[in-house]
Amino acid sequence: MAAAARLAVAGHRVTVYERTRTYGGAVGRLERDGFAFDTGPGLLHLPAVYRDLFVKTGKEPLERCVGLTQVDPASRHVFADGTAVSLPNASRAGIVSALDTALGGGAGERWGAFLNRARDAWDRSRRPLLEEPLPADVRPFARDPYPALRTGLLRRPAVTLADVGRRELRDPRLAALLESHALAYGFDPATAPAAAAVLPYMEQTFGSWYVSGGIRALADAVYERCRARKVEFVFGTAVTGVLVEDGRAVGVELDDRETVEADHVVAGAPLPALYREQVLEWESTDEWPRHQQAVRTGRVTVCLALRGAREAGAVHRTVVHSTDREDELDSLARGRLSERPTVVVLRPDDERLRPDGDHESVTVTATVAAGGAWASGNLWGAAGGPAVEAFADRMVEAAAAAVPGLRERLLWRVVRTPADTFRETGVFQVPGPALAGAGGSLLPAANPAPPGGLYFAGGWSHPGGGLAHAGMSGALVAGLIVEGAGFRGSQ
Template sequence: MARVVVVGAGLGGLAAAARLGALGHRVTVLEQADGVGGKLGWFERDGHAFDTGPSLVTLPQVLRDLFDATGGPLEDAVDLVRLDPAVAYRFADGTRLAVPGHLDDVPGALDGALGDGAGGQWRALLDRAEAMWAITEQPFLRSPLRGAATLARLARDPSDVGTVAPWQTLRGLGARHLRDPRLRVLLDRYATYSGSDPRRAPAVLATVPWVEQAFGSWYVRGGLHRLAEAVADRARERGADVRTGTPVRRVLSDGGRVSGVELAEGGEITADVVVSGADATALYAGLLPPNRRTRAVRRGLTRATPSLSGFVLLLALRGRTPGLAHHTVAFPADYDAEFDAVFGTGRHRGVPCPVPDPTVYVSAPDDPTTRPDDDSESWFVLVNAPRHDPDAGVDWDAPGLADRYAGRVLEVMAARGLDVRDRVRWCVARTPADLARETGAVGGSIYGTSSNGARAAFLRPGNAAPVRGLYLVGGSSHPGGGLPLVTLSAEIVAGLVGPA
C-alpha cells in the first residue's frame, strides 16, 4: 500500500483519488479552495445558481467506467439527462440551426436549416472522424504518452496515418469535406474545445463533434458541480481523506524521487506517490524546483501555445425566454478575427486583445434548482478571450476593463437576437484573471496548452513525470482538456501506479 498525496480536488484529482483508493492505496487529497471541483465551479446568489465551468457531459461511458471501477453505477450518484436539441446555433446570415441530440437525426436537421446536401457533407466528415476515433482512442487517449513510441503505434498501418492526417489542420479538413461555409464555421468551433485555433489545430479534432453527436450531450440535473461532489464522495468511500482549504507550497523530492509535499501553512506530508492535478505549468514552474530531470518538459511547455481563456457573465434574469435551448451559440460574421484577437495573430499579431465581435455561448438549463422561481432564468454566458498576461498581452485586472467588456458582450448579444438588458436583475463578470486566481490555471488558460500545431499533443506533459513517483492528471496534461479526457488521465495514472 502506497501513501498517495493528490494535489488538487478538480475532477482529475478526485477521479485519481477514487481509483487509487479502490486499488488499496492510502490517499490524501489537498485542495487550496474551500470546496471541491476545480474548474467544475458553482456560484449561487439570491436563488440564482450557475455552473461556472463545463456545462455538458460528453462520452458518459468514461464516467460510467470510473464509477463502476470504484464501487457502483454512475446513475446511482447523479441524474444524467440527455439534451435534445443538443445545441441551437445562430449564424451571422440569420440562419438558425437546432442540432438534434441523436446522430441519426442530424443530417436531416442540417438539410432543413442549411439546404439539401448539407447533411450529406456533414455525414461524410463524421464518417472520417469516426475512422480517426477508432485509430486513436486506445493508443493515444487511453494510454500513457510515450513520445516516439506513441507515434510508432499510430504509424503501424500507412492507411491509418492517411486517415488521421497529422499534417492537416481542422480548417483544412473542413475545406476538403464541407462546401457550405456555415458547416465550416460549425466545425471550426470544435477547436475551442481544446482552447485552440482551427487554422492550426490538427484535423483529428474532428473526433470531438463525432463523439458529441454519436454518444450524446448530457446534463447533470442540479448542475455539473454535482458530478465533482459525487466523485469526491466516491473517493471518501474508498478511504481518501479530502482536505479543502489546504494549499500546497512545494512538491518534495529526494534522490530523484518524490518524498511528499510541503503545505503553505507549514508542515509536510510524507508520500510515496504524488499525483498533481495542478496546472502543469504551475507545477513545473513553481511547485517543483527546477532540475535537469524536468528540463525537457519545461522546455516543451515554453514552446507550446497556451490555450485560450474565457470571459464569463453570470446573468440573473427576470422572465422566461420562449423556445430557448439548453445551449445556444451565436457566431460572428468574421470568425477568424476572433482567433486573431485571442492568440495575437494576423491583424492582431503580437497584441492579443478582448474580441470586439465574439462568438457568444449561452448555457441556460431549464432546471428549477438554478433559479429562484418559474419567472426567472440564470444564464451562463461565455466568450473566448485571451489569457491574463499583464506583461505581454491583456491585463484583465486593468481598472474598468471587465465592466466595459461586459457591456460590449451584452451589446453583441442584443445584435444577435439575445437582448436581455432590460431583464437583468444583476450581472457578475468573471475574467481570465479571476479564473487564474480561483483555480491556479496560469493566466486563466482553460486547457493549459492549446492544440495549435502538429506537435502540440507531444508538447503536453505526460502523466508520468521525470521525477519518480510523480504523476499528472487534469486538462493540462495528457491526453488533454474536457471532462472525458480529464477522467481518462486519472485512469491512465491509476494504471501506472498499479494496485497496492
C-alpha cells in the same frame, strides 16, 4: 479526485491536499440571490468515463448519484447570415436532415462525409490518445490521422481545421459549425490540426448530457464517493514542494513547512503553475515536461440573472456565431478581444439554479486569447477593466439572439475572465484535449513524471483537458500506481 477514489479502493491510504477551501478545481459554482451558475464546463460528453469510475469504486452507479439527461436538441446554431439550425442529440441521420433543411440540399451530405473521415481519425487515435499511457516515443503522434481530401490544382490536403472547413465543407456556415467545436475546447481553428475533426465527431456520436443541479453536482458526487472510500481531504493547505530522495518522490512539503511522507505523489495542479512556483524544482524551462505550450486561450464567462420565466421550448445550448470570422481569428492570433465573438449560451431548465419559476440563470461564454504562461497581459490586469466590460457587453448583445428580451430581463451580471482562472488554478489558460498532428505540440504531459513516484493528473496531463478527459487521467494514474509501468489501460 478520480485518481483518489480508485486508489482508495485498491487499498491505498489517500490524502488530498487542496490549497482552496473546496474541491473540484475548475468545476466551480457561483451562487448569489438564489441564482446558481457553473463556472466551468456546463455539459458532459462521454459520460461512460464517469459511469466506469462509479462502477469501479462502489456499488452505486452514476445515475443513482446524479440526475443525468440527454440534451435534445444538442445545440442550436445561429450563423452570421441569420440562418439557424437545431441539431438533434447523437443522431447522424437527424443532423444530416436538419442541415439539409436549414442550409440547402447537399449540406447534410457534405457534413456526413466529413464525419466519416473524422471517424477514421477517431478510430486511429482513440485508444493511444485517450485510454493508454503515452509511450516514451511520441513521434508517431506528430502525424495527423485525419484523412483529408486532396483538393485544388495541386491536390494538397487540408492541414488545419480551418482548411478542412474551407476545402471540404465549402459552405461558410458548415465551416463555422466545424470551427465552433475547436473554439469550445480552446483551439484556434486557424492553427488547430485537421485531427481536431474528432471533436465534433465525439460530441455528435456520443451525445451531450446535462447533470441535474449543474456540473458542480458531478463534482459533489465524486467528492462523496471519495469520502465513502475513506479518502481524507485537507482544504486551505497548499503543497509548496515535492520531497525527493535518490531520484524518487517520497512526500510533500506544505505551506506551514510541515512535511508528509508518501509512497506516491499525484499532482493535479496545472503543470505551468507547479514549475513556475517551484513546487517541482528546475533550473531551466527546458526541464519542464511537454504540457500543450501551444495553448494560449482561456474563457470569459458572463453569468446572467434574469427576471421572467424561461419560455416553453427554449433550447439548452445555443451557439451564436461571429459575424466577422476574420476578426475573431485575428484576435486569437494577436492577443486582443474580438469585436464580434462567437458565444455559447447555456439556458438549463433546472429549478435548482434559480430562485423560483419566475427567474432564469443563463451563462454566456467566449474563447479568448489568454497570453503566455508567465504574464497576465494588460487584458486581464486592472488596466484592462473597461475593455473587458465592453467585451462582456458585446457577448451579451450576441446572446440576445438566443434569449428573447434579454436586455429587458437582466437583473445583474457577473463577468469571469482568465484572471479568475489564474486566481483559482494558477494559470490563465484552459487546456484542451490531446490531439495528434501539429508536430506533437498539442500533446499534454505524460502521467509518470520526473522523478519516479510522482504522477501528473488533470487537464495539463495526458489525455488533456475536458471533463471526460480528466476522468480518464485519473484512471490512468491509478492504473500506473497499482499495476506499475506495464499498465496499458483498460478497454
